[in-house]
Structures are given as structure tokens and as C-alpha cells.
Amino acid sequence: MQTIKLNNGVEMPQLGYGVFQVSPDEAERCVADALSVGYRMIDTAQAYRNEEGVGRAIRQSGVPREEVFVVDKIWMSNYEGDAPMQSIDESLRKLGTDYIDLMLLHQPFGDRYNAYRALERALEAGKVRAIGVSNFYPDHLIDLCHFMDVVPAVNQVETHVFFQQVEARKYMDELGVRHMSWGPLAEGKNGFFTNETLAAIGAKHGKTGPQVALRYLLQRGVIVIPKSVRKERMEQNLQLFDFELTNDEMAEILKLDTARPLIMPSHHDPEITKMFMGFVPR
Numbered sequence: 001m002q003t004i005k006l007n008n009g010v011e012m013p014q015l016g017y018g019v020f021q022v023s024p025d026e027a028e029r030c031v032a033d034a035l036s037v038g039y040r041m042i043d044t045a046q047a048y049r050n051e052e053g054v055g056r057a058i059r060q061s062g063v064p065r066e067e068v069f070v071v072d073k074i075w076m077s078n079y080e081g082d083a084p085m086q087s088i089d090e091s092l093r094k095l096g097t098d099y100i101d102l103m104l105l106h107q108p109f110g111d112r113y114n115a116y117r118a119l120e121r122a123l124e125a126g127k128v129r130a131i132g133v134s135n136f137y138p139d140h141l142i143d144l145c146h147f148m149d150v151v152p153a154v155n156q157v158e159t160h161v162f163f164q165q166v167e168a169r170k171y172m173d174e175l176g177v178r179h180m181s182w183g184p185l186a187e188g189k190n191g192f193f194t195n196e197t198l199a200a201i202g203a204k205h206g207k208t209g210p211q212v213a214l215r216y217l218l219q220r221g222v223i224v225i226p227k228s229v230r231k232e233r234m235e236q237n238l239q240l241f242d243f244e245l246t247n248d249e250m251a252e253i254l255k256l257d258t259a260r261p262l263i264m265p266s267h268h269d270p271e272i273t274k275m276f277m278g279f280v281p282r
């Protein structure tokens with residue numbers, strides 16, 4: 001599996017498997033399938049409520065723990081006071097492991113500085129090997145990097161061919177933060193699975209449109225975590241290392257970028273902020 005080096009020297013697989021919207025029961029079967037077909041990085045979150053299933057699948061897979069890279073995220077209801085560290089301990093317990101490879105703040109709302117300081121302490125204590133953030137826009141990221149001691153290793157943000165995060169990426173590169181995509185298949189929106197540009201390029205390489213889209217992100221240095229509950233699709237989404245897109249093909253796919261989010265409207269939209277506040281009743 002191709003790896004990418006984080007800013008603290010830790011290597012992580014550039015391609016992994018995500019389990020958003022996978023029920024707790026199904027997560028165990030899905031992660032077992034994902035590991036059996038060759039995935040070595042699993043992306044979960046406290047908010048997905050499937051850490052136990054993920055942990056059971058990893059333990060029962062026969063794959064040594066150190067060969068599986070586990071990504072987890074702290075939910076914003078756990079950002080205040082001692083809650084972040086307590087929630088990390090809870091995640092470790094649910095996953096049945098004594099370390100998490102990469103722990104992220106899931107959202108840039110609430111007491112994120114307190115939560116990030118807890119991540120820094122968890123890093124020092126060896127509970128996590130790397131720390132980072134998710135859904136941070138450039139302004140959030142610049143602010144966090146300025147006031148915290150440890151630069152986030154990654155920022156996991158909505159990224160796919162229709163929203164390529166070209167501007168945000170410039171700031172991530174400047175700050176030394178790796179770009180990790182969520183929704184790399186655009187969750188199928190905007191005709192993703194039947195897109196003609198992707199299909200035509202794929203035909204030249206004996207690949208499908210989705211494989212071309214994932215390969216495109218890999219070639220742009222993005223970490224990707226496509227999700228599927230179906231084993232044959234998990235396999236398809238993994239077969240990305242036996243072909244290479246040309247510069248002309250890369251340029252053609254760049255043109256699909258709308259520079260606007262497709263799945264999750266901007267976090268700078270007040271109505272979206274209100275929606276997120278609704279997730280943390282006070």
C-alpha cells in the first residue's frame with residue numbers, strides 16, 4: 001500500500017476505508033471485508049457510533065495491530081473541560097486498542113482549542129501517534145496553527161472531482177498539513193458514477209470512472225477513504241496503483257471542479273452553523 005509521510009514523520013496509507021453511515025453491527029463485517037481485500041487504514045469517528053465494531057473486526061482479522069492505521073475523530077459534544085481526554089480514553093476502550101494512529105477534531109465549532117490541547121497531551125502520552133482536524137476551512141486552520149503548539153498532521157475535508165479544494169490546499173501545503181478527502185466519490189451526487197469525462201478517461205486505461213476519480217486525488221497527493229458496504233466495490237476502489245493519469249487527463253479532470261461544496265454546505269453559512277449547534281444541546 002502506498003504511504004504518505006505526515007509532518008511528524010509518521011507514515012500512513014494514502015488509501016483507506018471509511019465507515020460513515022455504517023451501522024454498528026454492519027461495521028464489523030464491513031471492516032473485516034475491507035481488511036481481507038487489502039485495506040490497511042480505517043476511518044471512523046465517535047459520532048459514527050461504530051468504534052466497537054471496527055475494533056472487533058481489527059482484532060479478529062489476524063492482521064497485526066501495527067499494520068492497521070486507525071483514524072478516529074472527537075465529536076464536538078466532547079470538546080469542553082476534561083471531556084476530550086475522557087472521550088479519547090473511551091474511544092480506546094471501544095476500539096480495544098492502546099493507541100489510535102490519528103485522532104482528529106471532527107468539526108471547527110465549540111471549544112476546539114481546549115479539545116486540541118487535549119489531543120496534544122494525548123500525543124505526548126502516546127495514546128495517539130498523530131493529531132489533526134477535519135472540516136477546518138483555511139481561516140480556522142491558520143488560526144489553530146498560530147495558537148497551538150503542534151501543527152495538525154492532516155485536515156480531512158470534503159474533496160472530490162467536483163470540489164477539489166484547490167484554494168484551501170494552498171494553505172494546507174503552506175502550513176505542512178496533509179490534505180485528506182472525505183466523500184471522495186462525491187457520495188454519488190451530481191451524476192458522479194455516470195460522469196462522461198471520467199468514464200472516457202477510464203476506458204483508455206481499462207478502469208471505471210470512480211477509479212479514475214480516486215486515482216486523480218491520489219496523484220494530487222490527497223489521502224482518500226472511499227466507503228462501500230459491498231466487498232466487490234471495496235476491491236474496485238482499491239485497484240488504483242496499476243495505472244497512471246497523464247498530465248492532459250489530470251488537466252481535463254481539473255475542469256470538473258466547481259470550487260463549491262456539494263455534500264456539506266459551507267461552514268460559514270449561518271444556517272449550517274445553527275444546524276451544527278443543534279447537535280450539541282445545552
Ligand SMILES: NC(=O)c1ccc[n+]([C@@H]2O[C@H](COP(=O)([O-])OP(=O)(O)OC[C@H]3O[C@@H](n4cnc5c(N)ncnc54)[C@H](OP(=O)(O)O)[C@@H]3O)[C@@H](O)[C@H]2O)c1
Pocket residue numbers: 017018019020021043044106134135156181182183184185186187188193210225226227228229230233234236237
Ligand atoms: N470528516 C467528516 O466530516 C466526514 C464526512 C463524511 C464522510 N467522512 C468519511 O469519509 C468516508 C467516505 O465518504 P462517504 O462515505 O461520505 O462517501 P463516498 O465514499 O464518497 O461515497 C460512498 C457512496 O458511494 C457508493 N459506492 C462506493 N463505491 C462504489 C463503487 N465502486 N461503485 C458504485 N457505488 C459505490 C457507496 O454505496 P455502497 O456502500 O452501497 O456501496 C456509498 O453510497 C466516510 O465513510 C467517512 O469515513 C468524513
